[in-house]
Amino acid sequence: MSQAPVNRQVLLKSRPSGIPQAEDFEIVEAPAPAPADGQVLVRNLFLSVEPAMRGWVSAVANYSQPVGIGEVMRSFAVGRVVASRAAGYHEGDLVVGMFGWQDYAAVGPEAIQRRIEESDLPPSTALGVLGLNGLTAYFGLLDVGQPKSGDTVVVSTAAGSVGSAVGQIAKIHGCRSVGIAGGPTKVALCLDEFGFDAAFDYKAGDLDAALDRACPNGVDVYFDNTSGPISDAVMKRLNVGARVVICGTASVASWDPWPKGPRVERHLLVKRARMQGFVIFDYAKHYAEAWPVLADWVRAGKLRYREDILDGIEHAPGAIAGLYRGENLGKRLIRIADPDQGAQ
Amino acid sequence: MSQAPVNRQVLLKSRPSGIPQAEDFEIVEAPAPAPADGQVLVRNLFLSVEPAMRGWVSAVANYSQPVGIGEVMRSFAVGRVVASRAAGYHEGDLVVGMFGWQDYAAVGPEAIQRRIEESDLPPSTALGVLGLNGLTAYFGLLDVGQPKSGDTVVVSTAAGSVGSAVGQIAKIHGCRSVGIAGGPTKVALCLDEFGFDAAFDYKAGDLDAALDRACPNGVDVYFDNTSGPISDAVMKRLNVGARVVICGTASVASWDPWPKGPRVERHLLVKRARMQGFVIFDYAKHYAEAWPVLADWVRAGKLRYREDILDGIEHAPGAIAGLYRGENLGKRLIRIADPDQGAQ
Structure with missing residues (x-):
């Protein structure tokens, strides 16, 4: 059995009182996890950066439990399934879900928002205009x-x-x-x-x-x-x-x-x-109604979008603060692997 | 032809910047008007006093045109029809509507909210719990x-x-x-x-x-x-x-x-x-749905009310300020005539 690849992870190091800054996070390395029965192993390609993350790490009462100190930063990501022990998912599938700011995530279907079906559109759109x-x-x-x-x-x-x-x-x-x-x-x-x-x-x-x-x-x-x-x-x-x-x-x-x-x-x-x-x-049960409508508007040129892509996971810790400084033009993403890697 | 009775009227004298005070009003006497064709002459019995009146005399943008300086103070009132030249209304009818802070009002049907049909309930309720x-x-x-x-x-x-x-x-x-x-x-x-x-x-x-x-x-x-x-x-x-x-x-x-x-x-x-x-x-078109429901709740003792009745029109000018000082217990009204007067 080959050695597990290195999994770079961005952990929450301290709880910010306002906007999360680079020093509130640290990057560590661990072996990539093995998927348990019912899980898939996802190789993340794009990590999301969004204003709501400020709330996710806030100690103030919020609409979700805060990310714990020492935990991987919660995040949506687009990744490719590299090993599947879950029914309905196959190696090579592009998926989007709550995979965290890390290279690899072993997750069950509950963490997967959807399999990306719009093969004519860039996979990064699943985190922005179709996300x-x-x-x-x-x-x-x-x-x-x-x-x-x-x-x-x-x-x-x-x-x-x-x-x-x-x-x-x-x-x-x-x-x-x-x-x-x-x-x-x-x-x-x-x-x-x-x-x-x-x-x-x-x-x-x-x-x-x-x-x-x-x-x-x-x-x-x-x-x-x-x-x-x-x-x-x-x-x-x-x-x-x-x-x-x-x-x-x-x-x-x-x-x-x-x-x-x-x-x-x-x-x-x-x-x-x-x-x-x-x-x-609150609208999770209705997402599926919106995806095809949004995708058709994108294809028709009625719904245009911009992306602001940072290359490399080392940009993640400071990326939220930069968002609040308004330094990005378009949806901020972090590309951490070649999107075509592992495609079938 | 008998001489017209005296019509005491409470006029807006100055535009208050905050809560209307007694000195913002003056009481004058004029002959009671004669109803024109299509109008009724109403002898007011109870005048209403309400917090919203502050908005009605305010110069600040509001949901209704402000009462003009020198005009009779806008008010709901309960009164009895003492002369009718309007189809559907008869001498002796109890009516509630926008009759103003005055003894007599000559008004068309558009100023009449409704004819009071609940003869088993006090007419003053038409300005409060049924108003x-x-x-x-x-x-x-x-x-x-x-x-x-x-x-x-x-x-x-x-x-x-x-x-x-x-x-x-x-x-x-x-x-x-x-x-x-x-x-x-x-x-x-x-x-x-x-x-x-x-x-x-x-x-x-x-x-x-x-x-x-x-x-x-x-x-x-x-x-x-x-x-x-x-x-x-x-x-x-x-x-x-x-x-x-x-x-x-x-x-x-x-x-x-x-x-x-x-x-x-x-x-x-x-x-x-x-x-x-x-x-x-905004709900004027739906009032008629609510009146019988409210009246039944009152009759059943499920919807109780209090009234704070001031006797005499001379109490009108200071009545709004008193409301904002919280000095009333229950719906504030001004009784300006015997409610049974003119009943058929």
């Missing part, structure tokens, strides 16, 4: 935001992987899409690549004036990825019956101490508006 | 709050005319009702008269500890009449999927400058909770 990001935009906008044709849909972090999909799905549904992004490069991306009807740089000065120009008819749906001053400005422009989808709070560096902001009650009351929190995992 | 207050509790709790049997329903201003109805309707729907009120008298009223499962005095000290005791299983529905620190404490205890009905902001003395509070986004996100503003007038 949690695309699903988040799809269900958050359509189910919680309930856009109607002619509505003005505003989205923050609009050049990001969720925001860009929100803008494009809003357009597909006949809405006016308005993107808020940080810096001229991202604004240009919103307009030129993702087809927003209007987009502006929230760092460029007068947020109120920019919103007035971009939303002459007010705001019907606000897909909020940021909280903070951007949201405060949008809230003042809600139309009667508006829907605010609370998807993320990227602009809030820490919730300890708990930040204050302008009270929302009067906006909600006067405008009979709704703010609703949204966590994609 | 906007009962309707607000009914549609706000059931349609926006969507309580399920076994839910914990928390309501602020719980001894008030809306809050007490919310608590009782929650009980009728199999929920645990928790009332928050100001002072021991109101707390006793909640427990002894309105049957709340728990009630406490928000002025008595540790709000967090009181909520923990009253809501051992968290909060599923919060019917918010106050905003402010009471709401901030409740928001920390929302359960997954909780619904917050924003019905009023009684604890906020002024929105200029706009007050700040703890940000709600993280609560909403982590708990997939919803906050939604609610204005009863």
Whole structure:
């Protein structure tokens, strides 16, 4: 029997109080595990990096149990099955699931989100536009935001992987899409690549004036990825019956101490508006409805995406902090092996 | 032709920036109007006093046009038709509608909410438990709050005319009702008269500890009449999927400058909770469904109410400010004539 390959793993070393930094993680080496009966051994190809990871390592009450100190960082990944002792999975299958920030994972079917069937699309899309990001935009906008044709849909972090999909799905549904992004490069991306009807740089000065120009008819749906001053400005422009989808709070560096902001009650009351929190995992039973729709939009060129690929697992520890600094353009991924490796 | 009777009218004299005070109004005398063709002349018996009046006289953008300076104060009232030139209305009919703070109003059918049919119940109930207050509790709790049997329903201003109805309707729907009120008298009223499962005095000290005791299983529905620190404490205890009905902001003395509070986004996100503003007038087409249900609950003793009746129109100017000081127990009304006067 050949020796087990080396499994590089990124462990959580300390619990961050705010945004996870490189020094909160450490990289160790261990032998790759052997799959138990009912498991597959997955060789990860792409690891995901996402804003929600801040919540996954936070000690503050959250929608999932925090990653323990000394544990492999929780993460979605795309990998190839290199050994299968689980019914229905075969060597060479491309799969996406909760495989962690590591080279190899021995997992049961419960950790596998799905087998990737879109062989005409790059496997990395399973972590972005066909993964949690695309699903988040799809269900958050359509189910919680309930856009109607002619509505003005505003989205923050609009050049990001969720925001860009929100803008494009809003357009597909006949809405006016308005993107808020940080810096001229991202604004240009919103307009030129993702087809927003209007987009502006929230760092460029007068947020109120920019919103007035971009939303002459007010705001019907606000897909909020940021909280903070951007949201405060949008809230003042809600139309009667508006829907605010609370998807993320990227602009809030820490919730300890708990930040204050302008009270929302009067906006909600006067405008009979709704703010609703949204966590994609609640929609797990409905993912399968969305994947073929999203894939067809990608094939038709109606749903474009960007990827920001870092090469090598050594980039993982600092990758979340970089995300919060806004240094990526598109879905941030870490490529840790040749995607064609092991293909049948 | 006999001389027109004197019509005492309460006019808005100045626009308050916060809570309307007695000096913002003046009482004048004019001859009672004659009804035009298609109108009735109503002799008001009871005038309503309600927290929403603060919004009706506010210059800040609101859900209705503000009352103009020099105009009769907008108000619901119960009155008797003393002359009719409108089809379907007859002398002696008891009606409720937007008749203003005055003795006499000449109005068309569009100002009449309904003819009072419950001859077995006091006519004043048409302004309270069978009026906007009962309707607000009914549609706000059931349609926006969507309580399920076994839910914990928390309501602020719980001894008030809306809050007490919310608590009782929650009980009728199999929920645990928790009332928050100001002072021991109101707390006793909640427990002894309105049957709340728990009630406490928000002025008595540790709000967090009181909520923990009253809501051992968290909060599923919060019917918010106050905003402010009471709401901030409740928001920390929302359960997954909780619904917050924003019905009023009684604890906020002024929105200029706009007050700040703890940000709600993280609560909403982590708990997939919803906050939604609610204005009863949006439900006007559905009122007729609720009246017989509310009236039957009143007759069955399941929906009890209190009234706080001031005698004489001279009490009107200061009545809103008194409401915000919490000096009333139950629905505040002003009786300006003998209710039996003119009965057929």
